Amino acid sequence: xxxxxxxYHAPTSVQEATALLxxxxxxxxxxxxxxxxxxxxxxxxxxxxxxxxxxxxxxLDKIAESDGFLRIGGLCRESDLEESELIxxxxxxxxxxxxxxxxxxxxxxATVGGNLAHGDPANDHPATMLALGAEVVAVGGSxxxxxxxxxxxTGPFTTxxxxxxxxxxxxxPIPPARSGGAYVKLERxxxxxxxxxxxxxxxxxxxxxxxxxxIGLTNVGATPIKAQRAEAALTGQRVDEAAIKRAAGLAAAxxxxxxxxxxxVEYKTDLVRVLTARALHRALERASGPGR
Amino acid sequence: xxxxxxxNGEKHExxxxxRLLLVHLIREVFRLTGTHIGCDTTHCGACTVLxxxxxxxxxxxxxxxxxxxxxxxxxxxxxxxxxxxxQQGFVAEHGLQCGYCTPGMLMTSYAFLAKHKAPTEDDIRHxxxxxxxxxxxxxxxxxxxxxxxxxxxxxxx
Numbered sequence: 485x486x487x488x489x490x491x492y493h494a495p496t497s498v499q500e501a502t503a504l505l506x507x508x509x510x511x512x513x514x515x516x517x518x519x520x521x522x523x524x525x526x527x528x529x530x531x532x533x534x535x536x537x538x539x540x541x542x543x544l545d546k547i548a549e550s551d552g553f554l555r556i557g558g559l560c561r562e563s564d565l566e567e568s569e570l571i572x573x574x575x576x577x578x579x580x581x582x583x584x585x586x587x588x589x590x591x592x593x594a595t596v597g598g599n600l601a602h603g604d605p606a607n608d609h610p611a612t613m614l615a616l617g618a619e620v621v622a623v624g625g626s627x628x629x630x631x632x633x634x635x636x637x638t639g640p641f642t643t644x645x646x647x648x649x650x651x652x653x654x655x656x657p658i659p660p661a662r663s664g665g666a667y668v669k670l671e672r673x674x675x676x677x678x679x680x681x682x683x684x685x686x687x688x689x690x691x692x693x694x695x696x697x698x699i700g701l702t703n704v705g706a707t708p709i710k711a712q713r714a715e716a717a718l719t720g721q722r723v724d725e726a727a728i729k730r731a732a733g734l735a736a737a738x739x740x741x742x743x744x745x746x747x748x749v750e751y752k753t754d755l756v757r758v759l760t761a762r763a764l765h766r767a768l769e770r771a772s773g774p775g776r
Numbered sequence: 777x778x779x780x781x782x783x784n785g786e787k788h789e790x791x792x793x794x795r796l797l798l799v800h801l802i803r804e805v806f807r808l809t810g811t812h813i814g815c816d817t818t819h820c821g822a823c824t825v826l827x828x829x830x831x832x833x834x835x836x837x838x839x840x841x842x843x844x845x846x847x848x849x850x851x852x853x854x855x856x857x858x859x860x861x862x863q864q865g866f867v868a869e870h871g872l873q874c875g876y877c878t879p880g881m882l883m884t885s886y887a888f889l890a891k892h893k894a895p896t897e898d899d900i901r902h903x904x905x906x907x908x909x910x911x912x913x914x915x916x917x918x919x920x921x922x923x924x925x926x927x928x929x930x931x932x933x
Contacts, residue, residue, distance in 0.1 A: 519836060522818075588906050
């Protein structure tokens with residue numbers, strides 16, 4: 485399959501890239517890892533007139549903790565996350581997530597920034613970043629701004645990014661001690677989108693009650709879903725079986741899946757209930773375990 | 777647009793349209809037809825090549841993105857008439873039947889073994905999970921990669 489013709493630009497600085505995007509307007513698409521965009525172009529579901537390849541922008545591939553945040557560069561590859569000692573030892577929810585996105589070869593190119601900026605409710609990082617309470621750093625012609633992840637996904641394949649903006653970084657607040665998270669995804673086979681998936685992150689207070697809970701849902705709505713009522717039901721509570729069951733029910737109630745080849749509305753809704761309970765159990769186990 | 781790249785140690789250049797996919801440049805312009813096109817939809821991995829040492833699906837990369845970079849294709853495995861330990865492993869363990877997925881399997885495994893000297897069966901299965909084989913059921917492919925890991929540990933290349 486051959487994509488439609490386009491004009492190719494490969495800027496070498498963020499300023500040059502944002503100026504290009506401002507000039508080219510809505511006819512331009514940003515090429516990051518390309519693992520969603522290129523298949524769409526081959527199927528002619530997308531035929532942008534201009535491609536702005538941001539892979540040559542320096543300094544956007546870092547993974548580091550500073551100023552109270554885990555900072556992930558927009559061009560960081562999924563496989564970089566998977567191999568990062570920092571992610572492996574301190575961010576189990578992110579590690580779970582990056583290991584089930586597409587397949588290992590796709591993950592060598594696919595970027596974290598692209599996974600979010602594509603705005604696909606079937607992508608996996610959105611739910612995880614919702615659970616972690618992350619924020620997105622965007623740079624455009626008028627400078628840099630931070631967008632809370634809960635305000636980032638505005639519709640199917642639509643985000644709060646402006647035409648001339650590039651997602652340069654994702655900031656995750658460093659979780660306090662006694663935190664844990666897990667991502668549980670049901671997929672028909674490696675490389676498939678989730679039938680449904682749930683990201684859960686919990687922080688326990690000194691008395692063992694839940695100080696903070698984050699729950700994000702993948703591919704069960706027009707946008708990634710933050711299960712706020714389920715989160716609220718856990719906060720301040722002792723997280724026992726009854727509390728998990730209640731939260732799982734509330735997460736299922738927040739899901740708005742569509743029926744497709746992967747399952748019916750009823751099936752997917754109940755799947756969210758089951759996966760939420762599993763994700764919470766695993767997150768709690770990790771929060772109570774050694775280290776983080 | 778003029779693109780230059782090194783493939784298997786040799787310099788290549790071509791004038792390409794930006795929409796040309798890397799796999800078509802490799803096969804149809806440079807005539808390195810060992811790299812296969814399977815699904816053409818980023819699923820099967822038959823087109824896997826190494827781009828600066830990383831395994832990528834060359835049907836999902838534009839040729840212009842490989843400008844000034846270093847590639848390795850399945851033709852680069854054999855050195856001076858001697859098959860690479862991975863190729864020897866695929867022969868010894870019957871790691872292929874029709875052979876269509878094999879170039880991709882080899883390149884993925886090559887990049888994987890460069891980082892993992894003593895992989896477990898689970899590690900190998902995880903590593904090749906983006907390469908589809910419809911003949912073998914993967915059992916002999918896993919054995920072939922283990923065969924190569926052992927050979928390399930014992931002093932193969």
